[in-house]
Amino acid sequence: MAARAQDPQGAYGPLRPPNKAVIPIWMAVNLKSKKKCHIVAPPWLNVDFLQDRLNKETSEAGFSDLPFRFAEVSKVLLDVASDDLENPDKLRSLLKDLREARQAKSRDGLKTLDHSELSLPNLCSMEINEIRPFFVHSMHLLTQLAREPSAAQ
């Protein structure tokens, strides 16, 4: 069976050997670990694309545009199906560089945190979870601090 690592739910298949099919990633991983399929990498998981994003990441101020769950998906695919990907080692190091560049930026975001809003365009699910406890708590404290003067008046 051949399978593509893409998202949607619904009825999957048909899964006939030489054909590609779009199935959820958990199913692809399951079949892959039983050696029943090859996984076709999503269009963003290749050296050229990630190199391009890394260049943008280091030269521009904002977060570059990546799939919302790129960290999770690439981790799973590199763990399970690294033989289906081109140049997995290069991919790993690129992803690591990307992660570090983005992490530095999200920490920088803390400087601009106030009690009302913080915009984080293109932030990814993993990065949100990384900063969630600290940011939510800080913002909550700022809210309380901002509320008190008006309550005292």
Next chain:
Amino acid sequence: MNWDEEYDLIAAKGAAANHFIGRARNALPDDDDFEISPLPGPGPSAQPAAVPLGLLLPTEDETPLQQLIRHWTNERNCPDILPAQEELLVTILDHIRRQSQTVQLLREDASTSEDEHVRIMLAQTEMERVKFIVRSYIRTRHYKIDRYARFITTNAELQRRLTGGEREHASRYANILDRHLFKCVLQSLPPAQAHLDDTAAFVPSMITQPDKTRPVFVHALQDCPRVRLPDGTALEMRKGHISLVPYHVIENLVARGEVELV
């Protein structure tokens, strides 16, 4: 608090009307997609022989499962209790029930082929995944209900967002907790200090209620109308925008499904 009982209740109640429509819409596909060897031998031959791998068919643009996942992440990230998704859960539980029956039938059949077993395994994996989400969704709600039980019993608006079973659980839980506190401590205090709902000045309320000022990460699913931020400025979110804002700011957008919490 047993969701199963509630399920049976609802299934019995709404079996005729809209529930049937949901059932028909999510009926198993008459699948020609998989070459399934027909089940020989006895057994209810009217049962669908195929194990459909797609648990849920897309409705308009989102499958019931995707909807549930969205409601689940919203519920988990939201400081308040969101409206219960009773109908959606019934649809999904109904589907799981029928699918597990089919799987059971196929497993018991000795003539089921090797290929078939792979498919059964996949269908079972998917059922387990869905069950996990359903369970986590319900537990998240129960955690909040326990926490705000006393508040819920006094707040009609919040009660409307709960299912019948959840409401009953909340009032029973609040009752038991009150009695427990009374027996342990309050009965030996002077009557003036034995209340659980004092509203003294400069002291937070004794009844825990959802803190809507808690910030949440919000992801705009579509272009949203402007919302007013606490500092007085307006925020207009375009599709795909991600932002950290206090929950009360975007409460209405969540209720209308224009944004999701991530």
